[in-house]
Amino acid sequence: MTKSEELFHEAVTLIPGGVNSPVRAFGSIGGTPRFIDHAQGAYMTDVDGITYLDFIGSWGPMILGHNHPQILKSVEEACKKGLSYGAATEKEVIMARLICEIVPSIEMVRMVNSGTEAVMSAVRVARGYTGRNKIVKFMGCYHGHSDAMLVKAGSGVMTSGIPDSAGVPAGCTQDTLSANYNDLDSVKELFSKFGQEIAAVIVEPVGANMGVVPPKPGFLEGLRAICTKYGALLIFDEVITGFRLGIDGAQGYYGVQSDLTTFGKIIGAGMPVGAYGGRKEIMRQVSPVGNVYQAGTLSGNPVAMAAGITQLTILRDHPQIYRELNEKGDWFFGKLKKMIEDAGKSWQVNHVGSLGCIFFTDQHVTDYASAKTSDTVKFAEYFHYMLDHQIHLGPSQFEAMFLSAAHTKEELKEVLSVIKSYMNR
Numbered sequence: 001m002t003k004s005e006e007l008f009h010e011a012v013t014l015i016p017g018g019v020n021s022p023v024r025a026f027g028s029i030g031g032t033p034r035f036i037d038h039a040q041g042a043y044m045t046d047v048d049g050i051t052y053l054d055f056i057g058s059w060g061p062m063i064l065g066h067n068h069p070q071i072l073k074s075v076e077e078a079c080k081k082g083l084s085y086g087a088a089t090e091k092e093v094i095m096a097r098l099i100c101e102i103v104p105s106i107e108m109v110r111m112v113n114s115g116t117e118a119v120m121s122a123v124r125v126a127r128g129y130t131g132r133n134k135i136v137k138f139m140g141c142y143h144g145h146s147d148a149m150l151v152k153a154g155s156g157v158m159t160s161g162i163p164d165s166a167g168v169p170a171g172c173t174q175d176t177l178s179a180n181y182n183d184l185d186s187v188k189e190l191f192s193k194f195g196q197e198i199a200a201v202i203v204e205p206v207g208a209n210m211g212v213v214p215p216k217p218g219f220l221e222g223l224r225a226i227c228t229k230y231g232a233l234l235i236f237d238e239v240i241t242g243f244r245l246g247i248d249g250a251q252g253y254y255g256v257q258s259d260l261t262t263f264g265k266i267i268g269a270g271m272p273v274g275a276y277g278g279r280k281e282i283m284r285q286v287s288p289v290g291n292v293y294q295a296g297t298l299s300g301n302p303v304a305m306a307a308g309i310t311q312l313t314i315l316r317d318h319p320q321i322y323r324e325l326n327e328k329g330d331w332f333f334g335k336l337k338k339m340i341e342d343a344g345k346s347w348q349v350n351h352v353g354s355l356g357c358i359f360f361t362d363q364h365v366t367d368y369a370s371a372k373t374s375d376t377v378k379f380a381e382y383f384h385y386m387l388d389h390q391i392h393l394g395p396s397q398f399e400a401m402f403l404s405a406a407h408t409k410e411e412l413k414e415v416l417s418v419i420k421s422y423m424n425r
């Protein structure tokens with residue numbers, strides 16, 4: 001037995017599924033999850049001493065690679081000053097100033113501890129601000145695990161949402177309406193029926209939790225126009241895209257402004273951090289100024305703020321990081337696509353900048369229904385082939401490959417040659 005196998009064996013007796021977040025359990029692909037001991041740059045090493053080229057990157061936060069020396073140093077320095085006070089700190093002001101300067105649509109921001117919390121809070125603010133209850137979300141978009149967001153689909157877009165998880169009362173999702181990603185007509189249909197009751201439309205500006213599904217030209221602009229027309233708020237869930245597609249996220253990349261934005265992942269540089277923000281008039285609804293209640297004992301934690309501030313500052317001060325990263329993504333996923341075509345396979349490659357994935361289907365993937373046509377058994381085989389060659393992908397068809405500034409073209413060429421050998425085996 002490997003050390004990972006031993007640990008997993010015990011973990012499943014102590015933790016549900018042996019993991020603290022379901023995707024880590026290798027449930028959809030089989031096999032034993034690798035227990036990681038340490039990581040550096042583009043690599044992580046498991047407890048058996050095997051080193052993998054890492055394309056999870058903590059699901060995004062490691063955009064600069066693992067263990068970045070400046071981030072590490074700022075965390076060490078913050079630790080020495082005490083881990084938490086439960087009182088206001090200068091770092092929170094610095095972080096808020098940074099975010100408001102970087103993201104034009106944000107004038108005021110509140111820090112929380114996860115993406116889930118950011119979304120849950122933003123939705124509450126949207127409801128408080130508009131005095132309306134209904135929320136439109138898109139099938140296949142993930143917005144964390146709060147009750148109202150655990151809806152994939154109602155039975156057809158015209159019905160109220162049916163909970164996607166046990167333990168979520170139907171009452172919690174009855175105001176969640178589902179639309180099809182990249183399908184403005186499905187949104188218009190909902191608005192024509194419920195227009196005056198809809199508080200907000202929440203969307204991943206690039207779908208990155210059903211594999212990678214870019215927005216079609218005009219989709220985000222269309223959502224903006226519909227929300228404005230009906231007085232609903234547009235919420236961009238930029239937990240993955242924020243500070244990744246560019247310093248100002250998907251809203252900068254596509255030039256469409258949201259009313260509220262949620263962040264997580266990159267914003268904490270690997271520490272548990274989330275945030276939500278928007279215009280002042282909206283954010284002034286939040287307690288203690290307004291009457292939308294939201295709080296957090298560890299929110300704005302000084303050690304977490306130190307990590308996040310350092311990472312965001314590096315990203316802001318070095319715009320070439322994004323140029324290079326997006327160029328590298330275009331190059332890598334472009335080569336991948338060509339290689340797959342040349343091999344006579346009909347698989348799809350979707351990507352935006354440094355996010356991308358292969359779908360094992362001959363259909364173009366533009367929404368949840370087409371994403372689901374992917375052959376997940378084939379994905380499992382591909383995943384394990386890559387893992388055997390010390391390349392650690394996200395263990396699910398419906399996760400993105402995250403490229404970081406630490407991945408070199410040489411390493412990516414090696415990945416392409418392993419995928420080629422997979423196709424030719």
Ligand SMILES: *Cc1c(COP(=O)(O)O)cnc(C)c1O
Nearest residue numbers: 114115116142143144239240264
């Ligand atoms: C990961 C993710 C979340 C949830 O963030 P957590 O920090 O895991 O709670 C929300 N929205 C999107 C788009 C995500 O990718």
